[in-house]
């Protein structure tokens with residue numbers, strides 16, 4: 219599997235390079251080129267062993283290295299002359315970066331760093347492609363000068379000979395073992411023992427170690443986290459893709475499969491005629507669209523911030539960090555939940571490998587963990603919300619994506635309930651601000667009672683997480699509302715298309731309203747009649763969107779090769795393809811399986827003999 223994945227990954231990397239040259243000639247930004255990433259991802263259903271090389275190794279060299287270091291390492295990496303990974307996580311630490319144990323001791327006598335993973339728990343563990351594919355890595359270690367810790371630093375480390383691919387002396391590298399998916403990625407482990415690299419192998423765009431050992435601190439230490447921010451932005455796009463693929467499969471199957479008459483004596487309808495099936499499938503189609511739009515917005519913000527950081531303007535880093543966290547969490551959680559819900563909507567055939575929904579789930583699910591485990595990133599955002607609430611109390615302006623928090627904070631009560639889109643959006647935002655206020659009261663009370671900020675974050679963790687989740691909902695729903703209702707290119711849309719988009723907005727807002735009804739009722743009085751009216755609208759908008767479901771998923775434009783699903787094939791010949799796949803199973807090569815003579819027959823005979831004996 220690994221060699222097949224590498225073969226496909228090389229084909230994908232060549233395709234990506236050509237896309238890059240087409241969309242972004244000579245440029246460094248791979249995102250425009252990734253418009254073909256659905257194809258790239260589909261080429262390698264067991265995961266891409268070059269993903270981290272492309273997404274993190276090359277970018278870290280470009281963004282964290284000096285121009286000279288880019289010339290020495292980055293150009294060769296961009297050109298795929300060397301293959302690298304991003305080796306930060308260790309067997310013993312992944313989230314708490316200040317706890318990383320790998321160390322880099324500066325030797326001013328030789329102007330080198332001596333790299334060590336002092337204990338088993340210090341081994342790098344998980345980096346994509348590290349096991350077998352890569353010959354280089356970005357090695358993240360605690361920097362020590364004269365045995366004084368200076369914080370985290372990144373080092374370009376060659377781990378395998380470029381000709382023979384043999385691990386170099388002092389390098390212990392290999393594959394970490396089978397996973398629940400992505401088994402073509404060869405995630406690996408790496409131990410270094412007294413491994414020396416020249417001083418200029420430390421990436422020094424933002425922080426430097428001078429030949430005499432003097433340390434020049436980064437103006438903003440968080441800029442070293444930038445490679446992770448980029449991938450969080452990519453995850454938002456990629457996981458919305460996974461959800462869109464699953465939604466396409468389930469939608470197509472739901473208009474092929476017929477089951478259970480709705481009226482006595484009537485023929486069995488397509489299962490998508492059942493209202494409950496519509497409630498399983500159509501909201502996931504809309505969620506995929508909602509997150510794809512939010513991810514595109516985030517990517518634009520990343521590109522703008524990256525250019526600003528290149529000019530040493532770090533002002534937008536905090537907002538990008540907050541949004542990248544919230545979108546990475548929301549998209550990975552909701553896509554994973556949605557794909558499983560869509561699998562269940564396809565009955566038993568949804569559980570067949572030939573349906574590919576299990577593999578799409580296995581590809582999407584780890585995004586809840588890598589690039590910052592979701593619950594940890596929610597806490598990150600919760601902390602940022604506490605800082606911003608302090609700004610609100612001090613009457614200061616907030617970052618644009620949090621402006622609604624200021625507005626809602628000035629409302630003494632929620633206006634008369636109208637049930638309009640603006641009303642629904644404001645209700646989610648108002649509930650979010652109410653949750654932030656309550657979280658801040660708990661958090662601040664703890665800080666005032668002399669608890670450390672870290673402890674206060676931990677003990678207020680449930681409320682911080684709730685506030686962060688509602689902030690994510692507010693941002694995503696607000697972005698979707700703007701794109702549908704206030705988009706500058708709205709007039710270019712046909713009335714029919716605008717109506718479909720507005721139906722999707724209606725469904726998204728009502729669905730989020732019902733998902734957080736408890737949170738909303740905590741702060742807003744809504745009558746039973748007003749809630750029942752929303753229930754009716756939900757049923758109505760599902761009915762309205764039903765005729766457009768296939769067209770919307772066709773517009774995702776995934777071909778059969780990408781979907782790789784007997785349930786979601788464009789020609790709708792589901793049963794023929796399921797049967798074709800079944801006949802290809804190795805067990806069907808022989809009429810009588812080998813295990814019959816070896817195991818089953820003796821087992822049955824022994825039981826029959828025992829039964830006879832017991833009768834005697």
Ligand SMILES: CCCCCCCC/C=C\CCCCCCC/C=C/C(=O)SCCNC(=O)CCNC(=O)[C@H](O)C(C)(C)COP(=O)(O)OP(=O)(O)OC[C@H]1O[C@@H](n2cnc3c(N)ncnc32)[C@H](O)[C@@H]1OP(=O)(O)O
Nearest residue numbers: 230231255269272313314315440443452456539588589590
């Ligand atoms: C061939 C073709 C290929 C093409 C590919 C096809 C397309 C595929 C696309 C996408 C698929 C994705 C594939 C990806 C593959 C997986 C790769 C996975 C890689 C990894 O997992 S890398 C390791 C990731 N690890 C983490 O994320 C660690 C998480 N932990 C942390 O971030 C930190 O420890 C912390 C933030 C949780 C805690 O930090 P700390 O305790 O040190 O201190 P804090 O007080 O919390 O923070 C200090 C300060 O810094 C601010 N901060 C924190 N993080 C950031 C950041 N990232 N950016 C900016 N600022 C940050 C924080 O807000 C605090 O600020 P204040 O001091 O409060 O102001």
Ligand SMILES: Cc1cc2nc3c(=O)[nH]c(=O)nc-3n(C[C@H](O)[C@H](O)[C@H](O)COP(=O)(O)OP(=O)(O)OC[C@H]3O[C@@H](n4cnc5c(N)ncnc54)[C@H](O)[C@@H]3O)c2cc1C
Nearest residue numbers: 270304305306307311312313344345346584588589590591
């Ligand atoms: C498929 C895959 C690919 C990966 N690729 C890479 C890669 O290329 N490079 C790389 O460096 N890493 C990679 N990783 C590692 C990934 O970044 C880590 O798994 C992730 O950061 C979580 O760290 P951990 O696994 O050590 O879990 P831990 O940090 O040990 O956390 C375990 C659990 O403890 C809880 N927890 C931890 N900290 C806190 C906290 N502060 N507050 C509350 N609860 C907390 C959470 O529930 C968390 O899930 C990959 C992981 C996977 C699954």
